[in-house]
Amino acid sequence: MTATTTEILPPRLHHAAAPGATVWLTGLSGAGKSTIATALARILDNGRPVEVLDGDELRENLSPGLGFSRADRDAHVTRVGYLARTLARHGVLAIVPVIAPYRSTREAVRTAHERAGVPYVEIHVSTPVSECARRDVKGLYARQAAGEIAHLTGVDDPYEDPSAPDLRLDTSGTDLAADVEAVLTLLHEKGLR
Structure with a gap:
């Protein structure tokens, strides 16, 4: 007796209430991006596929030959954006804590998502x-x-603030729970939670 494909492969898990999406956290080193991303992932990872794409880990594994020139930073951010978009297109909530210092590169990542309907x-x-x-x-x-x-971003290398982010958080005056709640509220308002 031969098994059918549906008998061999487990069913794909999809979170029916929310589509895949990219949540991009940009800011200086030490701003709180990874801390927020990790806490957010813990809350949202309840049957829904969630992946934190940490900037340091990705630089080591996805962009090991790149330095910190503008061209190298842009190449790295573009690669991370592609990976996040691909995961999100397949139903994953990609949470991306990456410095991404240049406004035009971040806007290109957003545009690529919009063109892909992500x-x-x-x-x-x-x-x-x-x-x-x-x-x-x-x-x-x-x-x-x-x-x-x-070439430390924000000190002797530029960081260009986003002109119109979906949310702006200054973690120096708030606690982690309040910051995460603000992100969760935003995701709920956008139908992504």
């Missing part, structure tokens, strides 16, 4: 550089101040 939400984690440097989660600000590294 929902895209941009959240600017607008925590000031002074607070990011105080936190200095990765030690980057101290290393830059000591002259060990150059």
Whole structure:
């Protein structure tokens, strides 16, 4: 007896209430992007496919040969945008905490999503550089101040604030629960939760 394809393959899991989408969190190193993304994923990962596309991990695995010139940063952001769009097109909620310093590249990622009919939400984690440097989660600000590294976004390399993000969060004056709740509210309003 031969098995049919439906007997061999498990059913595809789809979250009937919400489509796939990309939730892009942009901001400086130490702003709180990854912290928000991780907390958000924990809440939303209840039968719905959710993937956090962490900028540092993707740089190491998706863009290992790229440096930090504008062209390399743009290439990396474009690759991450493509990956997020592909996942979202297949029903995954892709949560993307990536610095993505240049406005035009972020807008190109949004446009590519729109052309593909894939929902895209941009959240600017607008925590000031002074607070990011105080936190200095990765030690980057101290290393830059000591002259060990150059081209640190927001310090000696540019960061262009989004002109019209879907949501702007300054994590220096709020707690994580409030920031996550603001994102959840936005997703609900857009029919993505």
